[in-house]
Amino acid sequence: MTVETRPLAPPSLIGGNKSNADVTRDVCAPLERKATALWWGTFLLSVSILLIGVVSVWYQIATGIGTWGLNRTVGWGFDITNFVFWVGIGHAGTLISAVLLLFRQKWRTSINRSAEAMTIFAVICAGLYPVIHMGRPWLAFWVFPYPNSRGPLWVNWRSALLWDVFAIGTYFTISLVFWYVGLVPDLATLRDRARGLRKRIYAFLSLGWDGSARTWSRYEMACILLASLATPLVVSVHSVVSTDFATSVVPGWHTTLLPPYFVIGAVFSGFAMVLMLMLIARRVMRFEDYVTPAHIGAMCKIIVFTGSIVGLAYATELFTAWYSGSEYEMFAFANRVRGPMAWAYAIMVLCNVATPQLLWSRRVRTSLAAVFVITILVNVGMWFERFVIIAGSLQRDYLPSAWSGYRPTLVEFGSLLGGFGLFFTLFLLFCRALPMIAMFEIKAVLGDHGQPEHAEQGSERVVV
Amino acid sequence: MSRLRHVAVFQHEDELLGAVRESLPLGLDVVDAYSPYPIHGIDELMGIRRSRLTLVCFFGGLVGLSIGIGFQYWSSAVDWPLDVGGKPFDSLPAFVPVGFELTVLIGGLSTALMLLVWSRLWPGKRARAIAGVTDDRFALVIARRDASHSAAEMAEFLGRHGALEVWQEEAR
Numbered sequence: 001m002t003v004e005t006r007p008l009a010p011p012s013l014i015g016g017n018k019s020n021a022d023v024t025r026d027v028c029a030p031l032e033r034k035a036t037a038l039w040w041g042t043f044l045l046s047v048s049i050l051l052i053g054v055v056s057v058w059y060q061i062a063t064g065i066g067t068w069g070l071n072r073t074v075g076w077g078f079d080i081t082n083f084v085f086w087v088g089i090g091h092a093g094t095l096i097s098a099v100l101l102l103f104r105q106k107w108r109t110s111i112n113r114s115a116e117a118m119t120i121f122a123v124i125c126a127g128l129y130p131v132i133h134m135g136r137p138w139l140a141f142w143v144f145p146y147p148n149s150r151g152p153l154w155v156n157w158r159s160a161l162l163w164d165v166f167a168i169g170t171y172f173t174i175s176l177v178f179w180y181v182g183l184v185p186d187l188a189t190l191r192d193r194a195r196g197l198r199k200r201i202y203a204f205l206s207l208g209w210d211g212s213a214r215t216w217s218r219y220e221m222a223c224i225l226l227a228s229l230a231t232p233l234v235v236s237v238h239s240v241v242s243t244d245f246a247t248s249v250v251p252g253w254h255t256t257l258l259p260p261y262f263v264i265g266a267v268f269s270g271f272a273m274v275l276m277l278m279l280i281a282r283r284v285m286r287f288e289d290y291v292t293p294a295h296i297g298a299m300c301k302i303i304v305f306t307g308s309i310v311g312l313a314y315a316t317e318l319f320t321a322w323y324s325g326s327e328y329e330m331f332a333f334a335n336r337v338r339g340p341m342a343w344a345y346a347i348m349v350l351c352n353v354a355t356p357q358l359l360w361s362r363r364v365r366t367s368l369a370a371v372f373v374i375t376i377l378v379n380v381g382m383w384f385e386r387f388v389i390i391a392g393s394l395q396r397d398y399l400p401s402a403w404s405g406y407r408p409t410l411v412e413f414g415s416l417l418g419g420f421g422l423f424f425t426l427f428l429l430f431c432r433a434l435p436m437i438a439m440f441e442i443k444a445v446l447g448d449h450g451q452p453e454h455a456e457q458g459s460e461r462v463v464v
Numbered sequence: 465m466s467r468l469r470h471v472a473v474f475q476h477e478d479e480l481l482g483a484v485r486e487s488l489p490l491g492l493d494v495v496d497a498y499s500p501y502p503i504h505g506i507d508e509l510m511g512i513r514r515s516r517l518t519l520v521c522f523f524g525g526l527v528g529l530s531i532g533i534g535f536q537y538w539s540s541a542v543d544w545p546l547d548v549g550g551k552p553f554d555s556l557p558a559f560v561p562v563g564f565e566l567t568v569l570i571g572g573l574s575t576a577l578m579l580l581v582w583s584r585l586w587p588g589k590r591a592r593a594i595a596g597v598t599d600d601r602f603a604l605v606i607a608r609r610d611a612s613h614s615a616a617e618m619a620e621f622l623g624r625h626g627a628l629e630v631w632q633e634e635a636r
Contacts, residue, residue: 020500020600145539154539158548163561170565174572181576188591189500189598207580208589211597214512215583216502221515222579229521229572233565240561443600444501 013107013445016289020443024189027437030285031190035432038284046424053418056411057132065135067411073404074394078412079133080244082419084386085269086126087168087241088262089379091234092270093119094175097182098230101223107298109441110290113186114281115274116179117434121426122273123172125419130164132415160243167240174233178226181219184209185440238262245389251332252393257320261313268306268352269382275299276375277427279368281436290437293366300365303378307356310385314353328398340405341392344384351381468634469495469607470618472627473596477503479626480602484509487606490621492613495605498597517582521575528570532563601628 018026035043060067070077093115100108131137143165145155155162188209191202209215239259246258275296282291321333336345355377358364365371391406430436474480480497484506487494494510497503506512533556540546541553551558580586594603604627608618619630 024500024599145535151544154544156546156548157536157540157562158551158555158558163565166562166565170569173569177572177576181579184585185501185598188593191591192593192595192598203591204588206591207585207587208591209585209598210591210593211498211500212583213497213499213503213506213510215585216499217507217512218515218517218579218583220502221517222575225517225521225575226572229525229568229575233568236561236564236568240565243561440501 013110013292013294014290014442015292018289018442018446020446023439023442023446024193026287026290027186027435027439027442028190028193031432031435032193036284039428039432043425043428046421046428048421049417050421050425052414053416053421056414056418060132060411060415061135061137065133067409069407069409069412071404071406073397073402074391074406076133076390076394077406078387078408078416079129081383081386081390082416083126083129083133084241084262084390085383086122086129086419086423087238088266088269088382088386089273090119090122090126090171090175090270091238091263091266092274093117093122094171094230094234095267095270096274097178098227098234101227102231106445107295109438109445110287110292110295111274111278111299112441113179113182113434113438114277114430114436115270116175116182117430117436118270118274118277118427119175120172120179121423121430122270123168123175124426125423127168127172128422129415129419160240160247163240164244167237171233171237174226174230178223178230181222181226182438183434185211185219186435186438189439190435235263238266245393250393250397251326251328252336252389255317255320257313257317261310261317264306264309264313265352265382265385268303268310268356269379271299271303271306272375272378272382275303276372276379279372279375281431285431285436287437290442296368296371297365300359300371303374304356304359307352307359307378311353314349332393332396335396336388336392339392339396341388341395344388344392348381348384348388351377352385355381468615468632469605470615470622471594471631471633472604472606472622472625473594473629474602474604474625474627475600476626477602480604481506481509483604483606483622483625483627486621486625490613491609492618492621493607493609495607497605498594498603500598500600500602503602515582517575517578520578521571524574525567525571527574528566528568529563531570532566533559536562 014023016022068077068079093112096108096115097112100112131140134140143155143162146152183205184207187202187206188211191199191206194202239262242258242262245253246255248254278291278299279296282288318333318337321329324330336342355374358370358374364374395406396403472483474483477499480499481503484494484497488509497506497510507514536559537554537556540555545553547553595601597603604622606618606622613621615632619632622630
């Protein structure tokens with residue numbers, strides 16, 4: 001009997017046996033060829049939807065907030081729902097790029113770049129709605145504490161709405177910096193391949209990157225530091241957004257459950273959006289070897305995990321309402337489940353709790369069509385979750401004499417659509433201008449694939 | 465004696481690491497190495513110190529936190545105390561969110577800024593990247609400390625480690 005040790009290499013994260021040069025070529029290819037008819041088609045469609053939003057917002061600003069279906073009881077409707085929805089969408093990007101970096105989850109390298117881009121675009125969409133909601137957006141700078149001629153009269157630091165300004169502002173800035181720092185080595189790759197004007201633009205943006213080992217050492221440290229800062233930041237952002245509601249006295253809002261509830265919902269909806277976009281992008285841009293069924297499976301597992309926590313949060317809020325013994329609290333939740341907006345509650349539970357459970361099945365996880373449909377449903381469900389919390393709770397508070405309904409107008413539907421138009425327009429432009437996959441990170445993952453230290457861990461004793 | 469440098473271009477990370485490992489005992493200085501992605505383990509071989517960016521990040525964050533809490537306290541309790549719903553002027557718990565956000569903001573921005581300053585990277589800087597190192601090549605620049613090695617010996621040393629191309633250049 002002989003005992004032989006045979007190295008067992010871990011399964012490759014990237015398909016197609018790629019070399020480093022293949023990675024460069026594959027990822028740069030979509031940027032170096034002419035835009036396809038499909039790209040132009042989707043781009044024009046997105047811009048048209050964006051224009052619907054622009055016209056709606058223009059009309060609303062020119063005429064007044066009265067063009068919306070809001071009233072004295074329901075002061076927040078589609079606008080704030082959209083805001084909370086889009087902030088949530090952004091969270092997956094930071095989670096993938098920062099939290100998964102700290103946990104050394106190497107599969108993130110195929111999706112982190114586009115997820116981070118998505119974060120930035122989603123935060124842009126999110127930031128627009130509160131500004132539009134102000135009614136007089138040209139005075140939006142009043143939210144900042146600047147020395148003014150009225151005293152100076154400072155902002156109210158005790159207001160959760162002001163915390164939002166700082167949370168969203170910091171989140172946008174840090175995400176942008178983190179994304180750009182991550183792009184620099186890849187911009188240098190593009191620079192060294194491009195000619196003419198494109199070369200000059202990429203040369204300007206790549207900051208003179210030359211791949212020196214000293215720079216790489218510092219660079220990696222900076223990335224870890226930025227990730228360590230972004231991790232608590234991402235948790236803080238949606239927690240702060242939830243305090244807009246939790247620090248008020250409206251039944252259904254006034255609860256300590258809201259911060260974790262919002263954060264986990266954000267991760268859930270964000271992952272669904274990333275997965276939806278990656279399913280389209282891998283097909284259109286021929287990235288099947290980079291975003292493999294293993295990546296899709298990993299993301300599906302995160303969706304079913306976070307979806308289950310969202311389900312737990314729904315159950316917890318019902319239990320807490322009952323256990324509180326407060327008649328207003330109990331009524332708020334009975335009204336949420338059975339009241340005039342019971343249909344919206346039903347959509348929310350079906351899409352967010354029931355549908356993702358299908359992902360326990362491997363057959364569903366490996367069916368791209370099924371996963372695609374589930375990701376869309378999750379996003380519909382998460383939009384409705386915010387709508388139920390916001391408009392649903394406001395309709396029925398303490399005084400029955402103040403109760404009213406909320407019927408969104410066409411202008412509000414227009415601005416809802418506009419957000420999606422803006423998001424997809426920005427995303428499509430990103431696909432044409434910047435590498436969608438972090439090339440250097442993929443190369444680093446390929447580089448240690450099958451290296452001695454790696455092979456040792458996975459070595460298998462074979463008894464012959 | 466002019467400081468001549470030898471530049472070698474490799475196809476594989478391991479070849480470059482092998483050459484770096486043997487340079488020091490031979491009395492050759494590793495000036496720098498260039499690669500398309502960070503090579504793990506090269507820092508120790510080249511004697512690159514752990515980056516001090518951690519300190520920058522920490523003190524940047526500390527500055528952000530102090531500015532955040534200090535300014536909120538000054539503006540709401542000192543400069544113009546306003547009674548908002550009977551809450552205390554120095555309502556420190558309410559200052560936590562903004563204080564935290566500014567910690568992250570200043571900490572992150574100072575880290576990114578010092579990364580660029582210490583690495584001498586700035587928008588529009590003309591890159592002198594060796595061809596291929598942003599794609600799939602690995603380049604090594606070595607110099608001799610004294611005249612103990614001839615240029616031919618150095619080229620032979622690099623070739624032995626699998627260099628595809630070797631050339632000499634004046635130190636810049």
